Each structure stands twice: as C-alpha cells, then as structure tokens.
Amino acid sequence: MSETMTATKPKSRVASKANEGALGGLSLNEIHHGNFIELVKALPDRSVDLIIADPPYNASKGGAWSMQHGKLPGFGGDWKKIAEIWDDMPLDDYLAFTLTWLAEAQRVLKSTGSMWVHGTYHNAGISNIAMQILGVEIINEIVWYKRNSFPNLSGRRLTASHETIIWAHRGGKREYRFNYEHSKDGDFSHDNLKSAGKQMRTVWDIPNNKAKEELAHGKHPAQKPERVSRRLIQLSAAPNDICLVPFAGAGTECVAAKREGLRFIGFETEKEYLDIARNRLEDS
Numbered sequence: 658m659s660e661t662m663t664a665t666k667p668k669s670r671v672a673s674k675a676n677e678g679a680l681g682g683l684s685l686n687e688i689h690h691g692n693f694i695e696l697v698k699a700l701p702d703r704s705v706d707l708i709i710a711d712p713p714y715n716a717s718k719g720g721a722w723s724m725q726h727g728k729l730p731g732f733g734g735d736w737k738k739i740a741e742i743w744d745d746m747p748l749d750d751y752l753a754f755t756l757t758w759l760a761e762a763q764r765v766l767k768s769t770g771s772m773w774v775h776g777t778y779h780n781a782g783i784s785n786i787a788m789q790i791l792g793v794e795i796i797n798e799i800v801w802y803k804r805n806s807f808p809n810l811s812g813r814r815l816t817a818s819h820e821t822i823i824w825a826h827r828g829g830k831r832e833y834r835f836n837y838e839h840s841k842d843g844d845f846s847h848d849n850l851k852s853a854g855k856q857m858r859t860v861w862d863i864p865n866n867k868a869k870e871e872l873a874h875g876k877h878p879a880q881k882p883e884r885v886s887r888r889l890i891q892l893s894a895a896p897n898d899i900c901l902v903p904f905a906g907a908g909t910e911c912v913a914a915k916r917e918g919l920r921f922i923g924f925e926t927e928k929e930y931l932d933i934a935r936n937r938l939e940d941s
C-alpha cells in the first residue's frame with residue numbers, strides 16, 4: 658500500500674458483493690444517521706478491527722470572539738469557530754461525553770484492533786485522561802505537523818501548526834496489529850520528516866489541504882484530508898477489516914477506509930454532513 662497525496666478517483670478495492678453485510682443489525686459500508694453513543698449499543702463486543710475517531714474538539718467556546726471571519730481571534734492559528742452545538746459543551750459534560758464514547762469504542766474494539774483519536778490542545782488532554790481512566794492503553798501520540806498552517810493574525814501567539822492523534826489499543830494484552838514493514842519501507846516520499854527505509858517517527862508532515870474531489874460535494878468545517886486516515890489505515894489494518902467511524906462528518910475516514918479495501922460503519926448526527934458524506938462515498 659502506498660500513501661497517496663491526492664484523493665484518487667474510483668480505485669476502491671472493495672468487492673461490493675463480497676463485503677456486504679451487517680454488524681449487530683446495522684449495515685456495513687454505510688454511515689448511519691444518529692448519535693453514535695446510542696446507536697453503537699447495537700454493535701457486539703469486540704467486533705471491529707479499527708476505529709478512527711475525529712470527535713468534536715469542544716473548541717467552540719462561548720465568549721466575545723466574532724464570527725465575522727469564521728476564525729477564533731486570540732485562540733491561535735487557524736482554529737475555526739465551528740459554532741455548532743456539538744462543539745460547545747461545558748467541561749464536565751465534555752469529559753462525560755468523552756468517557757462515554759471511548760468506553761463504547763473500547764467495548765467494540767477487538768484485542769487485535771487499534772483506535773486513533775484526533776485532537777488539539779482543546780481536547781487531546783481530555784481524551785488522554787479518559788483513556789487512562791478506562792484502561793485503554795496509549796501506544797503513541799502522533800504530532801501531525803501541518804506545514805501550510807494559517808498564520809496567527811493577532812500576533813499574540815505562535816502559529817498553531819499541529820494537531821495530535823492518539824494511537825491506542827483496548828488495553829490488556831498487547832495484540833494490536835502494526836504493519837511495521839510498511840511503516841518503515843512504504844512510500845512516504847512527500848513527508849519531509851520521514852526518511853526512506855527508516856523507522857517512522859511520531860511527527861508526521863502532512864499538508865492539510867484537500868484535493869478537489871474531497872470538497873466536490875460541500876465542505877465540513879472540521880474536515881480532515883483523506884491522506885491522514887489512509888496512513889492510519891495502512892499502519893494498523895488488513896484488507897477487509899471493519900473500520901468504525903463514530904463521528905463521520907463529511908465522510909473522510911469512511912471514504913479512506915473504502916479506498917483502502919476495508920469495510921466501514923459510520924455515524925453522524927447532522928443530516929447536512931451526512932449528505933455530503935454519502936455523495937462522496939458514491940464517487941469513491
């Protein structure tokens with residue numbers, strides 16, 4: 658498998674018939690409309706191979722900052738005010754939310770599986786603490802360096818130019834899959850921080866810009882570039898594995914799973930994003 662810099666046109670290696678199916682009564686290769694925390698209850702214990710979670714970062718704090726430019730003045734870097742109810746919870750609620758969805762993620766993940774959880778300083782510490790409370794073992798913390806970050810307009814902070822991705826397994830005996838050879842010898846030539854043939858480090862240089870196809874059906878305010886998820890999959894999954902995407906947004910992680918020959922099951926509360934995601938999946 659090689660990491661791609663642009664979203665490639667229909668190259669899914671999913672043989673649609675062979676991979677149709679359901680998990681706990683919910684169809685695979687579909688994004689389900691609704692709250693992950695409620696719908697996930699239908700999924701059996703230890704039934705998924707991989708989880709890629711891009712939860713709300715809880716960065717849309719109330720306060721006086723203006724929505725005029727869609728940015729967070731004084732919050733550093735290019736953090737966008739998502740201005741959605743799902744991204745603005747009191748701290749206690751956010752911790753409870755994180756503990757709840759992570760407990761479900763831990764429950765449904767196989768012992769051979771991995772979970773990857775996106776974050777920034779707004780929420781990554783909370784995910785970390787929640788994992789420790791639940792006994793989810795952190796394997797690595799990735800620093801995703803975004804070389805093309807938006808400059809800090811106020812000049813009162815450093816330019817925020819990274820996010821973190823926590824790699825973890827469900828806890829207990831370490832049986833998680835790691836495609837070590839690929840991590841060392843795969844093609845990561847666009848990544849200025851990866852030396853060919855050398856062990857992959859925990860700082861990844863992946864530009865945040867999206868290919869045209871990734872935006873063709875509309876934008877999501879917190880949309881990730883597909884190539885990040887494709888790297889996560891390539892490092893920790895096998896063909897035909899089931900990838901759970903609790904917070905599907907515009908469908909990036911589901912599209913990546915499909916393109917990498919995995920099955921997937923996603924969840925999304927907002928119809929507007931669900932429509933974008935479903936259209937993207939049709940094209941991929």
Ligand SMILES: C[S@@+](CC[C@H](N)C(=O)[O-])C[C@H]1O[C@@H](n2cnc3c(N)ncnc32)[C@H](O)[C@@H]1O
Nearest residue numbers: 692693711743879880881904906907909925926
């Ligand atoms: C950070 S965004 C994910 C963006 C996605 N990675 C992409 O590239 O499009 C988080 C998404 O989770 C959704 N969401 C929030 N709470 C949810 C819940 N309890 N269950 C399912 N989806 C939820 C939001 O509507 C939002 O679209």
